[in-house]
Amino acid sequence: MSEAKTIDVIVIGAGAVGENVAGRVVQKGLSAVLVESDLVGGECSYWACMPSKALLRPSTVLRAARGVPGAREAVTGTLDAGQVLDRRTSFTSNWDDSSQEEWVASAGIALERGWAKLSGEREVEITHGDGSTTTYQARHAVVLATGSTPTIPPIDGLADLDYWTTREATSAKEVPASLAVLGGGVAGVELAQAYARLGAEVTVIARSGILGNYPPEASGLVLDALRAEGLNVHTDTATTSVRKENGLFVLDIGEGRSVTAEKLLVSTGRHPHTSGIGLESIGLDPKKLTRDDTGRVPDAGGWLYAVGDVGGIVQLTHQGKYEARMTGDAIAARAQGTLGDHAEDWSPYTSTADRRAVPQVVFTDPEIGMVGRTLEQARKDGVNASETSLEIAVAGSSLHSDDYSGWAQIVVDEDRKVLVGVTFAGPDVSEMLHSATIAVVGEVPLDRLWHAVPAYPTVSEVWLRLLEKYGM
Numbered sequence: 001m002s003e004a005k006t007i008d009v010i011v012i013g014a015g016a017v018g019e020n021v022a023g024r025v026v027q028k029g030l031s032a033v034l035v036e037s038d039l040v041g042g043e044c045s046y047w048a049c050m051p052s053k054a055l056l057r058p059s060t061v062l063r064a065a066r067g068v069p070g071a072r073e074a075v076t077g078t079l080d081a082g083q084v085l086d087r088r089t090s091f092t093s094n095w096d097d098s099s100q101e102e103w104v105a106s107a108g109i110a111l112e113r114g115w116a117k118l119s120g121e122r123e124v125e126i127t128h129g130d131g132s133t134t135t136y137q138a139r140h141a142v143v144l145a146t147g148s149t150p151t152i153p154p155i156d157g158l159a160d161l162d163y164w165t166t167r168e169a170t171s172a173k174e175v176p177a178s179l180a181v182l183g184g185g186v187a188g189v190e191l192a193q194a195y196a197r198l199g200a201e202v203t204v205i206a207r208s209g210i211l212g213n214y215p216p217e218a219s220g221l222v223l224d225a226l227r228a229e230g231l232n233v234h235t236d237t238a239t240t241s242v243r244k245e246n247g248l249f250v251l252d253i254g255e256g257r258s259v260t261a262e263k264l265l266v267s268t269g270r271h272p273h274t275s276g277i278g279l280e281s282i283g284l285d286p287k288k289l290t291r292d293d294t295g296r297v298p299d300a301g302g303w304l305y306a307v308g309d310v311g312g313i314v315q316l317t318h319q320g321k322y323e324a325r326m327t328g329d330a331i332a333a334r335a336q337g338t339l340g341d342h343a344e345d346w347s348p349y350t351s352t353a354d355r356r357a358v359p360q361v362v363f364t365d366p367e368i369g370m371v372g373r374t375l376e377q378a379r380k381d382g383v384n385a386s387e388t389s390l391e392i393a394v395a396g397s398s399l400h401s402d403d404y405s406g407w408a409q410i411v412v413d414e415d416r417k418v419l420v421g422v423t424f425a426g427p428d429v430s431e432m433l434h435s436a437t438i439a440v441v442g443e444v445p446l447d448r449l450w451h452a453v454p455a456y457p458t459v460s461e462v463w464l465r466l467l468e469k470y471g472m
């Protein structure tokens with residue numbers, strides 16, 4: 001084995017999160033190497049956020065035009081599935097990462113292709129495609145940014161079949177005649193609607209309800225829309241076994257019922273990717289990786305960090321990139337000796353918003369945008385919380401489309417008179433979400449928020465209605 005190379009920071013995994021943490025430490029004057037075994041850019045760019053949103057967007061535009069007389073008459077054709085798939089492919093750069101590779105080089109980050117494994121304290125061994133190895137020693141930090149892996153449920157027969165995960169669903173070259181979707185989380189529901197609108201006959205099988213992390217009024221609007229569009233959605237339904245017959249998947253869903261489909265998408269959640277990366281070599285249990293708010297893994301002695309999906313706190317690109325900025329700055333500050341073990345909440349080194357103000361969007365049509373806590377979560381956290389909710393019915397929404405149907409909710413900390421959670425559901429609500437994120441993160445007092453006047457006639461006027469209903 002050749003001598004180990006020494007560098008300030010080693011980042012394992014060049015997804016959006018790994019790229020950002022490497023970029024941040026280099027900006028702060030440290031040297032960094034980024035190690036990637038697959039495509040630079042990770043899941044979000046090639047098999048998750050970008051392609052799934054590209055598959056959804058054209059049909060949302062079409063439905064929006066159909067909701068407005070005058071425009072409706074101009075829509076004479078149907079969705080062109082081939083064009084939709086082509087546009088999706090262009091958003092993934094045809095699964096070619098050369099432009100990302102160029103960005104890494106332009107940012108002054110070293111790139112190593114291969115599988116990285118911790119091989120000792122501050123030490124990482126990379127096995128390249130040709131079997132050769134390179135070893136790096138980090139002066140300051142090793143950062144795990146290895147993402148997450150699909151969780152496949154132990155359903156009889158499933159393991160032996162060629163089912164789709166979200167990777168195959170987001171990169172498919174053809175629309176199947178029929179698709180069964182196992183799991184009613186955000187990935188399953190978004191892809192179910194995308195494929196139904198592209199022409200597939202889609203059946204969703206959800207163990208409980210769909211989009212269970214959101215208030216039921218919000219997920220109910222999505223469920224109603226899916227059913228109105230002709231999707232079969234089985235809620236509170238357990239899948240007991242799966243097999244293939246005549247080339248089709250057959251799922252047994254209890255009481256003698258079954259679902260048959262050409263393709264089966266298993267989208268039943270993801271877990272942190274901690275296996276096969278050598279955590280055992282430094283005495284850590286891959287199933288019990290924890291991180292503090294600066295991203296540091298407390299049990300490793302101060303040099304190991306975990307950011308993004310692998311950190312096990314939030315599985316969202318924007319939140320992982322936020323963690324990357326905080327962790328990158330914490331690593332640089334600790335290298336300079338200006339930060340000790342502890343960092344205050346809301347400091348430039350702590351991802352405090354992970355626990356209090358995570359914005360998330362379900363990009364179905366209608367959309368859901370939520371930030372912070374639901375009423376139940378807030379009360380569970382010991383907040384003396386109240387909720388105010390209403391249907392979105394303002395001048396802006398009636399102008400938006402004739403059939404606009406939406407719902408909004410604020411969750412208020414009654415002791416401090418600030419918002420701790422906001423949810424909007426309805427067409428195009430995602431662009432309103434950042435106003436709510438600012439209110440929650442900024443802990444804007446309600447009597448000051450009362451002075452934030454929404455422009456007329458926008459859908460944002462729902463803010464005014466919510467505050468009026470609350471009692472302002």
Ligand SMILES: Cc1cc2nc3c(=O)[nH]c(=O)nc-3n(C[C@H](O)[C@H](O)[C@H](O)COP(=O)(O)OP(=O)(O)OC[C@H]3O[C@@H](n4cnc5c(N)ncnc54)[C@H](O)[C@@H]3O)c2cc1C
Pocket residue numbers: 012013014015016017018035036037038039040041042043044047048049050052053114115116117145146147148166170187273276277307308309310314315316317318319320
């Ligand atoms: C279908 C779908 C749609 C989604 N849509 C959205 C969305 O709209 N908005 C949103 O915010 N989030 C979305 N997400 C979540 C988002 O994709 C993830 O939160 C995000 O990709 C996590 O980024 P990451 O960098 O932590 O991990 P990843 O993007 O998974 O990157 C990890 C990288 O590490 C590499 N790697 C792993 N182990 C090693 C190793 N040992 N050596 C070398 N390299 C290694 C992997 O190859 C990979 O490239 C979606 C997820 C799915 C599944």
Ligand SMILES: NC(=O)c1ccc[n+]([C@@H]2O[C@H](COP(=O)([O-])OP(=O)(O)OC[C@H]3O[C@@H](n4cnc5c(N)ncnc54)[C@H](O)[C@@H]3O)[C@@H](O)[C@H]2O)c1
Pocket residue numbers: 153182183184185186187188190205206207208211212238239267268269270315316360361362363
């Ligand atoms: N718009 C977005 O931001 C977006 C889109 C897609 C995915 N994501 C992220 O990706 C991650 C993965 O998405 P996901 O939808 O796979 O996970 P998820 O955890 O959101 O949903 C998984 C769903 O599968 C269900 N499930 C589990 N086992 C099951 C079984 N045996 N049978 C039927 N249902 C079962 C769960 O009850 C849950 O509803 C999420 O954490 C999410 O944050 C984000």
